[in-house]
Amino acid sequence: MALVLLAIGKAYLVLGAGVAVVFLAFGIDRVEPNARGAWAFRPLILPGLILIWPLVLWRWWALARGWDEQRRHLPPRRAQERLGLALAVAIPLVLAIAFSVKQGEPQGQPAIRLSTPGEVSR
């Protein structure tokens, strides 16, 4: 299972590197006017292109069709509020679970005899 996960991760990153090269060579100047003639910042975006390449492909496709100008002004406020609330509930819950399973310190505890004197454990 671990090997499969690692293989999937490697394949994902290799594909991401391919998408990054193609996007930087052919896509960025078409869909992002502010990037035209600006080169120094491009190495900075390379890791992001590799890490979120499916999103890059989707946005490349959407921008090439001039698709979402109006949607740029609709931030996900409700999602943020819900996630903030979920986080506020999750934090005390996680801490409570963590402290409920925390074990005491063995040092300083009196020894407990587990078998009668003379008994030999097998």
Added chain:
Amino acid sequence: MSVKYIPVQWSKNKYVYDAVLLVCVAAYILIFLRLGAPAARTTLPVDEQILRMRAFGTCAFLMLTVILCIGPLARLDRRLLPLLYNRRHFGVLTSIVALNHAMYVFGWYFAFSPTPSFEALLTANTSYDQVLGFPFEVFGVFTLIVLGILAATSHDFWLSFLSAPVWKALHLMIYPAYAAIVAHVGLGYLQDARNPTFAVIACGGALAVAALHLAARRKAEPAAAGDWRPVALWSAIPNKRAVVVRLDGDERAAVFRNGATLSAVSNACAHQNGPLGEGRIVYGCITCPWHGFQYRPEDGCSPPPFTEKLPTYRLRLDGEMVMIDARANPPGTLVEPLPLPEGT
């Protein structure tokens, strides 16, 4: 603002912000390394490598805690808004500190076996069916991946390319990442530590994040129905300021008063969807309180050579009540400012 991308847009405030950050991180690491070993009182002796990984790990946790406190704090008290301006640099530095922690972990716990490090990380402990002894490392791996994605997409290019709502939705991953890092610390370091100092600091910080997010939750204002919605009495809108009205769904409009006229634009800045209605009019332009992006009130366009545009809205007066047409105009549409009654 836009026009051409450069690697980093520095300003005096950013230099100061980053310098303070670096000094604080360096001071924390040095103090932890100096005081951490004698104070640890763990069940097993702490060697130098473990001490370093704990220094960077606890530092990253505390940095992430502060980052998550900044948003609600700035909403509760506007004087703290400057903390928000450069939060992306804070996030990138946090991911670097967290990566250092991970490298020390790999270099110590997973470096001395024939099994490759990544494989060893995933196979060393598979007790996923129990809380005590749960492989807490997976929470850390998840958070590290999220921090890496957020740091890698922190440049302004990503805001423009993804659009602010998509970028924001992507960066909302910080919430599950923080819950995961609380679990990572709670089921990891806090299980072993006998000195309560870090436990108190970590729990206090995490609970502060929870409390601040509850405190800053916006009260859900009901949205009115119909195309024309009431906003406020025009006399209630301070000069050079705005009132924000909720429209449908996530949409909000900011109605600004500029002397004797009113204009309405989207409340979401085109840069990072900052709350424009909490800004003010400076030199005739609506100015975002987050990063200072500016727009003309009448058409929602940034002054040349900048190219950002906002949707605009039509306004009318119904007696003293300002009414807004909830149907947004396309970004950059000119709407003649609504004149207020004479003598205002």
